[in-house]
Structures are given as C-alpha cells and as structure tokens.
Amino acid sequence: MTPRNGVRPAKPLDESDRERLLGGTHHDPHSLLGAHLVRGGVVFRVLRPYAESVTVLAKGLRAELHDDGDGFFSALLPLRKVPEYALQVGYEDTTMEFADPYRFLPALGELDLHLIGEGRHEELWHALGARPMTHQGVTGTRFTVWAPNARGVRVVGDFNHWDGTACAMRSLGGCGVWELFLPGVGEGALYKFEITRPDGSRTLRADPMARRTEVPPANASVVTDSHHVWHDEEWMANRGARPVHEAPFSVYEVHLPSWRPGLTYRQLADQLPAYVKDLGFTHVELMPVAEHPFGGSWGYQVTGFYAPTARMGTPDDFRHLVDALHRAGIGVIMDWVPAHFPRDDWALAEFDGRPLYEHSDPARAAHPDWGTLEFDYGRKEVRNFLVANAVYWCEEFHIDGLRVDAVASMLYLDYSREHGEWSPNEHGGRENLDAVAFLQEMNATVYRRCPGVVTIAEESTAWDGVTRATHHVGPAGFGGLGFGLKWNMGWMHDSLGYVEHEPVHRRFHHNEMTFSMVYAYSENYVLPISHDEVVHGKRALVSKMPGDWWQQRANHRAYLGFMWAHPGKQLLFMGQEFAQGAEWSEGHGPDWWLLDPSYSAEADHRGVRDLVRELNTVYAATPALWQRDTVPDGFAWVDGGAADDNVFAFLRFDADGAPLLAVSNFSPVVRHEYRLGVPPSVPAWAEVLNTDAARYGGGDVHNDDPVKPESVAAHGHRTSVQLTLPPLATVWLKPV
Missing domain, CATH: 2.60.40.10 (Immunoglobulins)
Incomplete structure (x- = not known):
C-alpha cells in the first residue's frame, strides 16, 4: 500500500x-x-x-x-x-x-483502587458508577464497575445505540474494577454494563452504583450529578446537640408514593412538611426510597441501592424534599434494606456470572421467606458496598436516621430455616458472625462520619446489646451492635393483643400491658405502630378495637395516650393519626376524604387528629416524657396491678425529678373517686391532656379543678389523690 x-x-x-x-x-x-x-x-x-x-x-x-x-x-x-x-x-x-x-489515562486513582481492594472505601460512590467530570481537559463521564469474575465489560447506552463494541472497558489490576472515560457523554444519558461471563455468555446489567435510574419498569441507569443548593445549615449544625435517646422523638411513618398518590418529590415538599409540622411530629420515617422494580414491595426489594426511586422525580428533587422538611424543623429517617435483594436478571443477582453480592453457598444465599438473595457479609467488597451506602444517604441527602429493616433475618444463620437447612458458625452457634461484624462496622462508621444521625434496628428477638456500643462486650461474648434505637416489637405485639380484647376480658390479659416494663431498659426503644400492623388482614388501628364506633374511637384515643406516655420513642403510620378504618393500601393511600367537612362524621376523625396534635405538643413541652426514656429513674408504677379495673397508673420523671402522672382506664365505665398514691412533694395536680375531651370526640368526663392530694396513704405514698377516670380514656396530670 x-x-x-x-x-x-x-x-x-x-x-x-x-x-x-x-x-x-x-x-x-x-x-x-x-x-x-x-x-x-x-x-x-x-x-x-x-x-x-x-x-x-x-x-x-x-x-x-x-x-x-x-x-x-x-x-x-x-x-x-x-x-x-x-x-x-x-x-x-x-x-x-x-x-x-x-x-486517556485511567480516571480512577491508585488510592481509590487500594481502598476498594481493602474494602474500606467509605466514599465508594465517588469511585464507582458513572461520574460526569473533566478529565485531561475534556468533559465526559467516567464509568467504573466492580466485576471481578468478568472476562470483559463494555458500556452500552443511548449514546452508542446500545452497542458496546466501541466502548470496551479496561481492568484496573486485581481489585476487579473496570474503567472507561467516555468524552462527550453527560448528564441524562442512559447506560448499562454489558458483561461477558466466565462461560462466555453475555449479560446486560444496570449499574449497582447508579445514582439515578429510569422510571420503573424501565431499568437503565442514568448519568447524573447534583446541583441542589442546600438551605438547611441551621438544622444540620444543631441536630446532634442532644442525644436522641434524651430528646423528644415522635415519628410519622410515610409511604411517599401513596401519601398523596401522584405527587412528585417537589409537590410533596409543598405539602408534607406543613402537615407533619402542624401535627407536631419531630421526624418522618420514609419507607424505602431506594429504587425498586415492583411497587407492591413498598420498596423493601431494592435493586438501586444508591438511587432514590425515579417514580417521583430526580435525586435533586428528593434532596429538595429533605431540605424542605429540615427547614420546617422535621428530621428525616429512611428505611434502609441491607438484608436482601431481588433476583432480577438485570440487577445484582450473579452480577458478573458468578455469585458476587450474594453468598456463594446457595443455601446461605437464598432467603427462605421472600424469594430473594442474602448479601455475603463476609466478603469485604460487599460489606464496603453496604457500609458506604449507609454513609451515602446520610451525607449526600442529609438523612438524619436509618431504620434498618429485618435485622433479625441477618443475625441468625437458622432464621426461618429448619434443622438440616443451615450450618453452624465456627463456634458451633447459630449467629451469623459476618452479619454481626457488618452491622458493627456500619454503625461505627455512620456515627463517626455523620454527627447527629441515629440508626434504628427493626430486630424482633432478644439479641443482647442491639443498642449497646460496639466496643462493649456483653454476656454472650459479642460487642454491641451499635444501634442508637431499637423497635420494641414485644411492646407492640403485647399491647395490641390487650386492646383487641373486649374490656370484660382485659383483666385476664393485664400483664400484656405491664410486661414491657420488665425489659424496658435492656435497650433504647421505639414504640412502633407501623405499616406492618395495618395491612394483610391485621386491620387498621381503630378497627382492631372492640365495641361500637364510639368505643372503637375511644379505645384508639386511650391507646395513643398510653403509648405517648410509656417509656420509649413513638412511631405512628400515616392514616392512624385520624383513625382511618380501612387497612392501608399502597394503591390509594390514606382515606383523606374522612377529613372532608362535607363528610357527616368528619368530627370523629378530625377529633382523633386533633388529639395526636395535642399529644405531640404536650409531649414536646414535657421533658418527663422523653428525657429519661432509657433509665429506670424516669419511670415508676403507681398501680400496675389494677387488673380488675383495667387501669394503669404510672409516673414519669424528668432529669430534675419533675413528674407527670399518666392514668389509663381501659373499661367503658366512669370510675369516680379513684384513689391513686402520689408523691407528697406535689401540692396539686391538673389535667394537661384527657383523651375523652369533647373536642377529640369524647364524652368530656374530666377533673375540673386542680386536684389536691390528701394525707391518705396509697400505693406506697403518704399522700394520694382521688380522680375521676373517664371511660376508655387516658388522662395526664402535671404538678400545678
């Protein structure tokens, strides 16, 4: 030539x-x-x-x-x-x-590769995924992916007509990372990774580190960068000023897609903060917002661990919602799901042709209850993927708390498995030691990097030390898991079991309401009436109550009054704040029409919502109800044994010893001149909350004037008061 x-x-x-x-x-x-x-x-x-x-x-x-x-x-x-x-x-x-x-030279540095190889890259989202950038003076996007078993990886997208032949990635050494910088590719581009498996076959995969995705059921990843300017500086500076277990903490649990169906993140920002602030909740807890393919999973089967669901907008739109909540003085907790992931063939399952994110042992990988796969917590890169993910939501989206789903399923090798279906750990026990180490690392890292953030465990067993510091070893020989709070599933189960009985039978179940105080200080607890309790035939909270409609609402109000006074933080799922009678459905959300003035019974539901507002108002203003939640000095029974009366009476104390008296009467009869022992140091008591008040829909039975103690001994006190106890009601009294 x-x-x-x-x-x-x-x-x-x-x-x-x-x-x-x-x-x-x-x-x-x-x-x-x-x-x-x-x-x-x-x-x-x-x-x-x-x-x-x-x-x-x-x-x-x-x-x-x-x-x-x-x-x-x-x-x-x-x-x-x-x-x-x-x-x-x-x-x-x-x-x-x-x-x-x-x-171009590699756009990923040696330090990043070293940290990835060590499983210690706490800002993994800066190293892996699709990152718009200027590299060697040229603008484009750096694509990186961890696929150590792949024979080859190519980037495909709308920028190359989904043909990756011209976009082969290079392997960056032994850490399993592949990289390619594509000039001219920018924000909004759709992409996936075409992976050649060890057997030579190919698979098209969404980016595990994608920070934005297509709207489901489409599943391509989207190149993105954040341009949101935060305006929550005051909130972020002050959120850690007081330890969460010594602060008011009242949570409104929300499923964002169905709270007001059809709203975007930005439209939610115009409505949700105002609604929650009006009701006085200190926090919202968002059911999982990470991307998931099936809406009916409510977000608990995640495919895009680093991407807010695109159903309601972009990642910056979600930041805007968090920002708006913070500017309204409301903290944001997010459900986080590191226990498992679905088997979709375009996501994490056998990502590069072999088990990668899941355990290599099929018996260990398959979750027996949900048809999903469990993470391999013993693999350092997988542990890094999850630990960095927890940090990511807190740092990139200013999330104030992570409620970790299904912790029990992670902790036990025999969880939902029969004899012969699991193998013991190296010490012969049933504990998943890898999962324990992962949870300890996650909590320690989040608390070190993100001041003011709280982690919350949904853990349904008696595992010792869920909220104990990781460096404090317990009787079983394990350090604490390091969570800040734990859902009190026992209290939820027992108390709901009690109130579901007809009042005439409650005397036989009295201990179900008092047993929680036997273990109340074993952990730092949240009292959860969550979405799980109002679906799948369990009925809405008010519908669990026996009796006619008036009695159901009265029981509902009395129960909330008992719950808000009980040691522990509060959590209430949307719709229960106004006594919605129907179970929750993600298809249509709360029955807001019940609050419409044109509805003849609107006072029934508005009254309950007014009570919730008042519960939160008095709660926030009364340190006795939250300051000493986690120490025995903050609580004392006045009478925990009045089974025949269906009455529970106890005192709460703040750090200065100032008391609040809470009395619940779960009988449908008025109890006149009901004597209760009280501390002699209090000259008089006055009602500050009565769930039977007419404005809440009650019968308005109350104690008129401040109640003065008498020199009559009762319940271990030299002085006592005689109260009028409304039917199916809770009354709070404070010193005058």
Whole structure:
C-alpha cells in the first residue's frame, strides 16, 4: 500500500486480540486502541463498527485511517509524540467528531483502587458508577464497575445505540474494577454494563452504583450529578446537640408514593412538611426510597441501592424534599434494606456470572421467606458496598436516621430455616458472625462520619446489646451492635393483643400491658405502630378495637395516650393519626376524604387528629416524657396491678425529678373517686391532656379543678389523690 501524506499502514492486530476486542473479552483494550508511540511514529487504532471512515484530527494534522475491516481503522503516522487529538467518524448519513476514549489515562486513582481492594472505601460512590467530570481537559463521564469474575465489560447506552463494541472497558489490576472515560457523554444519558461471563455468555446489567435510574419498569441507569443548593445549615449544625435517646422523638411513618398518590418529590415538599409540622411530629420515617422494580414491595426489594426511586422525580428533587422538611424543623429517617435483594436478571443477582453480592453457598444465599438473595457479609467488597451506602444517604441527602429493616433475618444463620437447612458458625452457634461484624462496622462508621444521625434496628428477638456500643462486650461474648434505637416489637405485639380484647376480658390479659416494663431498659426503644400492623388482614388501628364506633374511637384515643406516655420513642403510620378504618393500601393511600367537612362524621376523625396534635405538643413541652426514656429513674408504677379495673397508673420523671402522672382506664365505665398514691412533694395536680375531651370526640368526663392530694396513704405514698377516670380514656396530670 502506498503511503499518503506520510500515513502508512499499521502493523496488523494479532488475530486473538482482534477477536477478543470484537467479542468484548479483552481486559486491556487501551493497550491496543488509541494512539501509541512505536518505532517509526505513532500508531492510531480505532474500533468503530458501521463507520465508513475515521479521520484523526490534531493541531496541524488531519489524517484518514485505513479501513481494516470489521470496524477497525488504523494507521502509522510519522510523529515523534502522541498529540492531543480527536476523531472524525463518518457514517452513511452523518459525521461525528469527539475525543478518542482510548487516549486517556485511567480516571480512577491508585488510592481509590487500594481502598476498594481493602474494602474500606467509605466514599465508594465517588469511585464507582458513572461520574460526569473533566478529565485531561475534556468533559465526559467516567464509568467504573466492580466485576471481578468478568472476562470483559463494555458500556452500552443511548449514546452508542446500545452497542458496546466501541466502548470496551479496561481492568484496573486485581481489585476487579473496570474503567472507561467516555468524552462527550453527560448528564441524562442512559447506560448499562454489558458483561461477558466466565462461560462466555453475555449479560446486560444496570449499574449497582447508579445514582439515578429510569422510571420503573424501565431499568437503565442514568448519568447524573447534583446541583441542589442546600438551605438547611441551621438544622444540620444543631441536630446532634442532644442525644436522641434524651430528646423528644415522635415519628410519622410515610409511604411517599401513596401519601398523596401522584405527587412528585417537589409537590410533596409543598405539602408534607406543613402537615407533619402542624401535627407536631419531630421526624418522618420514609419507607424505602431506594429504587425498586415492583411497587407492591413498598420498596423493601431494592435493586438501586444508591438511587432514590425515579417514580417521583430526580435525586435533586428528593434532596429538595429533605431540605424542605429540615427547614420546617422535621428530621428525616429512611428505611434502609441491607438484608436482601431481588433476583432480577438485570440487577445484582450473579452480577458478573458468578455469585458476587450474594453468598456463594446457595443455601446461605437464598432467603427462605421472600424469594430473594442474602448479601455475603463476609466478603469485604460487599460489606464496603453496604457500609458506604449507609454513609451515602446520610451525607449526600442529609438523612438524619436509618431504620434498618429485618435485622433479625441477618443475625441468625437458622432464621426461618429448619434443622438440616443451615450450618453452624465456627463456634458451633447459630449467629451469623459476618452479619454481626457488618452491622458493627456500619454503625461505627455512620456515627463517626455523620454527627447527629441515629440508626434504628427493626430486630424482633432478644439479641443482647442491639443498642449497646460496639466496643462493649456483653454476656454472650459479642460487642454491641451499635444501634442508637431499637423497635420494641414485644411492646407492640403485647399491647395490641390487650386492646383487641373486649374490656370484660382485659383483666385476664393485664400483664400484656405491664410486661414491657420488665425489659424496658435492656435497650433504647421505639414504640412502633407501623405499616406492618395495618395491612394483610391485621386491620387498621381503630378497627382492631372492640365495641361500637364510639368505643372503637375511644379505645384508639386511650391507646395513643398510653403509648405517648410509656417509656420509649413513638412511631405512628400515616392514616392512624385520624383513625382511618380501612387497612392501608399502597394503591390509594390514606382515606383523606374522612377529613372532608362535607363528610357527616368528619368530627370523629378530625377529633382523633386533633388529639395526636395535642399529644405531640404536650409531649414536646414535657421533658418527663422523653428525657429519661432509657433509665429506670424516669419511670415508676403507681398501680400496675389494677387488673380488675383495667387501669394503669404510672409516673414519669424528668432529669430534675419533675413528674407527670399518666392514668389509663381501659373499661367503658366512669370510675369516680379513684384513689391513686402520689408523691407528697406535689401540692396539686391538673389535667394537661384527657383523651375523652369533647373536642377529640369524647364524652368530656374530666377533673375540673386542680386536684389536691390528701394525707391518705396509697400505693406506697403518704399522700394520694382521688380522680375521676373517664371511660376508655387516658388522662395526664402535671404538678400545678
């Protein structure tokens, strides 16, 4: 072939290299493609399927490459060094000009690779995934993915017509990371990774580190960057001023897609903060917002661990919602699901052709209850993926708390498994030691990096030390798991069991309401009436109550009054604040029409909502109800044994010893002149809350004037008061 303008043929590619590049199995395409200094000049080699011509453009240089077939173009140019150059690629109906992806050095640093290899990259989202950036003076997007078992990885997307032949990634050493910088690709681009498995087959996968996704059921990843300007500086600076277990903590649990169906994150920001602030809740808890393919899972089967669901907007739209809640003085807790993930063949399951995120033992990988896969917590890279994910939500979205779902299923090797279906740990026990270590690392990392953030465990067993510090070893020989709070599932189960009985039978179940105080200080507790208690035939809270409609509402109000006074923080699921009678459905959300003034019974529901507002108002203003939640000095029974009366009476104390007297009467009769012992230091008591008040829909039985103690001994006190106890009601009294 005769050289033209100094352009000479390049040495042909080795046939095996050519096949590997075409087949997507080359671990180092940059060593062959791009520009390379050799004897006699610089070799340019480009792989562009369907191109009719490729021309190298540089300062003072324009050289058309030879067509080598199969989409390969090459030439040897008589240059002394590799110039900064671009490619002009001609197709049948268009011509494109861009920088050659294969002329760039790796856009991921050695420190990042070292930390990834060690499983200690606490800002993993900055290293892996799709990151818009300027690299070597050129704007584009760096794509990186962890796929250690892959024979090759290519980037496909709407920018290359979903054909990755020209976008092969390079392997960056032994850590299993693949990388490619694509000039000209920017925000909004759709992409996936085309992975060649060890057996030679190919699979198309969404990015595990994608920070934005398509709207389900579409499942491509989306290149994104944040442009949100935060306005919650005051909130962030002050949120850790007081330990959460010594602070008011009243939580409104929300399923965002169905709270007001059809609203976007930004529309929710215009409505949700005002509603929650009006009711006086200190926090919202959002059911999982990480991307999930099936809406009916309520977000508990996650495929996009780093992406807020696109159903309601972009990641910055979600930031806007969090910002709005913070500016309203409301903290944001998020359900976080590190226990399992679904088997969708475009997501994490056997991501690179072999078990990667899941355990390699099929018996350990398969979750017996949910048809999903359990993470391999013993693999350092998987542990890193999850620990960094917890930090990511707190740092990138200013989340104030993580409620960790299904902790019990993580802690036990025999969880929902029969004899013979599981193997003991190295000590012969049933504890999942890898999961224990993961939870300890996650909690320690979050608390170190994110001041003011609280982690909350949904843990339904008697595991010792869920909220104990990780460095404090308990009787079983384990350090604490390091959570800040734990859902009190025992209190929830027992107390709901009690109130579901007819009042005439409650005397036989009295201990179900008092037993919680036997273990109240074993952990730092949240009292949860969550979404799980108002679905799947369990009935809404008010519908669990016996009796006619008036009695059901009265029981509902009395129960909330008891709950708010009981040691522990509060959590109430949406719809229960106004006594919705129907079970929750993610399809239509709360029955807001019950609050419509045109509805004849609207006072029934508005009254309950007014009570919840008042409960939160008095609660926040009364340190006795929250300051000493986790120490025995904050609580004392006055009478915990009045089973025949269905009465519970106790005192709460703040750090200065100031008391609040809470009395619940779960009988449908008024109890006149009911004597209760009280501390002699209090000269008089006055009602500050009565769930039977007329404005809440009650019968308005109350104690008129401040009640003065008498020198009559009762319940271990030298003085006592005589109260009028309304039927099916809770009364709070404070010193005058």
